Amino acid sequence: MEEGFKENMQTIKRLIIVGNGFDLDHALNTEYSGFKEYLLNNKYKDVFSLIPSPNYNHHGKEYFDNDELKCFLFREIQGDHDDEWKNFEERLGYLDFSENLFSLSELGNTDGNEWHDTEDNEDNMTNAFRAFSHLTSYFMEWLNDVVDEYNADTSSWKTKPSFSRLLNTNTNILDFNYTKTVENLYKFNNVNHIHGTLSDEDIILGHSHINQPTTEQFLGADDTIIELEQSLYKDTNKIICNNIDFFDNLYDVEEVYTYGFSFSDVDMPYVAEIINKISSNATWFLHSSRYEIANEENYVQKLKNNDFIGTIKEWL
Template identity: 30%
Template sequence: MQPTKLYVIGNGFDLWHGIPSSYARFKEYVRQRDRDLFDAVDRYLPADEDWSDLESALADIDVDSIIDDLDQFMPSYSAEDWSDAGHHDFQYEVDLVVQRLSTELRARFGEWIRSLVIPTSGTATQHLRSIDANAAFLTFNYTSTLGDLYAVPDAHVLHIHGEARMQDSELILGHGWNPTQRRSLNDRPDIEDIDTRLMEAHDILDDYFSRTFKPSERLIREHQPFFDQLGAVETVHVLGHSLSDVDIPYVQALLRVPSVAAAHWYVACRSEQERSMKYGRLVTLGVDAQRAAAVLWSDYKQAQ
């Protein structure tokens, strides 16, 4: 039997249950364990004070500052202390920064996510009522909260960005700016006049954008059977998801399913002040205004 209810789960769901999964906590984790990575994020990514915009900030890496900061490794060929042995020093240093903000950042993120303690039904301080374990769950979280706390069967849950308890599962962290739609740093009118070392550094930085891109369309294709089984959905509950631009492709994929597009959508809000913004966001993303509603988290809360 196909599910009639769909839950779209975001990090706010885990935060509501007392899991310290905010990017601010990840920032502190990195600060304590990897100062080089911490400084690189702080220096080159506009991730906001609490790193709340970390994913989208990956697309806005400060290329100019990287090049300016590392310019000391690209001395003039006519310098007295020039040596052919230093021809790749600049590119090497640029690549170190790229490695930190791509491979190392994802590795630290995975370490941190897998260190989070997930409450059980016996240890959680608050619960949501009417969580239908027979529904379909599209979760953007990496944690096992749905299964541990609400006994939702694994078969009903799609961890679209990876699952932390599976050690071999890749945890997806990335921006939404498709690298094929951006211009190469070497696509410039004076390309024949610039230093070869700078050209090679540009290639490294171009590759960074590909390495940090969230491949949403590929993930949707790989998990198409999940979307195909949503043909009987009547209601959609968005719990803790920000509906940010970086995840728009997933919402669009859901709305391509006729029943989901015709369903009643409910998005949970933290306050009355947030209602109009969340409602407007649903409508902007393509949900029928007559079928969209913003409700408070307290409306979902289980009476104690």
């Protein structure tokens, strides 16, 4: 590498955006399909998707069967799809509980008692809400297992020279992963985990879909359905506001690198904010992994749709 190029690498202000593909490229088994299998790995995996009901111990304290909860969460998130959950978070915005609820037209059809059916709706959605309140803790439990397995075999810890060369005091990293792979492997700490890390008490997990208000469909359950949708909603505007110092500091960024970042709809507000803050002459480098190259045309279009007017290139 020429000396002039080395000096240029050290002085240019750059931002690196890291997504799940970064962890995958560093041998962590963090595909969402792994979380799917984690939820499926229980004794209820072949049963119908009933909303679980609570049990009570001898002190009268309420609790749920973990396997029942996992099975229910899997069935609801899976829906009618048969894939590997690449769009896992977006699925959370399109949950459908209609099979377990009485619609307005069905009230009273079973025993002639509309009030009884309304109470059933209320109880079922309350239990569904409680079940989904466990989703984040289950996700963190699964991911912690993945990280523990990875840490147990340090022979798989291999850094990427092309990435290492980008790291210096002028580099900022926006990390969408909950792991600390950058910090642990590259000993680099200028990292903003926009959605939190596994060492936090909680992480940010959710969808970006805002359902339009509709007429009441499931008497006794509608308010809880709305509450559940809101609890699973990823409020990107609020997150950006909470990290405004980070984004405001991007004003002189000349290079943006993405590594394993999929430009999913739920995360595009962050991309739009970055484009709004960085230099208008900035160059955006898309990592040339097999997956990212296959989606390059889509990524380029998303950048342009969000008013990026700089140069777009590939990097290895």
